Amino acid sequence: MNLTLKIWRQKNSQVEGQMVEYKVTDISEHMSFLEMMDVLNEQLVNKGEEPVAFDHDCREGICGMCSMFINGEAHGPDRGVTTCQLHMRMFNDGDTIYIEPWRAKAFPVIKDLVVDRTAFERIQQAGGYISVNTSGNTQDANAIPIAKEDADLSMDAATCIGCGACVATCKNASAMLFVGAKVSQYALLPQGQVEAAERVSNMIKQMDEEGFGNCTNTGACEVECPKGISLENIARMNREFMKASI
């Protein structure tokens, strides 16, 4: 395939960026989107030009690093996949592809397609953990009975990889799907009950301080989430917050 790429280039957060056009040739439909970006960068390096900066790590849909807005959709046109799992067979020969970074006030652009997502880490630090008695008298987790349905729902919430596609997709740049998943994974388990009230209050406070918007039930986050995190997690977080406030 031969493609035209229109890519957001921005030196750093202090200067304005712009879309720049590039051509790539001989792209195989079996390549992943990031492999196609590697081909482009190799061409740029060979010409003595600066390669396009983009985030990636596992390239297996696990780490949540490969944040890219492709043709107006977070992680591109496929469903239930991250950018690293997106294949070029989703595009046609001769296509023009627009590639941009996540756009949200709480995710400032560091360079080109790389954004600063440490706001998510600060939300996690505010309550995304449990305290465990390590005195030597620790209860075996397997000795605590947990209903199968609760264990499954908690596991589903725990599959959130913190990629930020929900924020990038939301017209309000809301982080409620992410925070809802992180609150839910503990709220559904007995181990999460000890600090439940403190956790939801602190994580929501941090979310607000970071400058994320509010949820207006549009549901775009659920559609674009590569891990299929359900809106039910936002409802559960709201219930937990109400309980904590009372």
Ligand code: SF4
């Ligand atoms: S909820 Fe989904 S889209 Fe949002 S950070 Fe988690 S995995 Fe990514």
Ligand code: FES
């Ligand atoms: S590079 Fe890890 S999820 Fe894409």
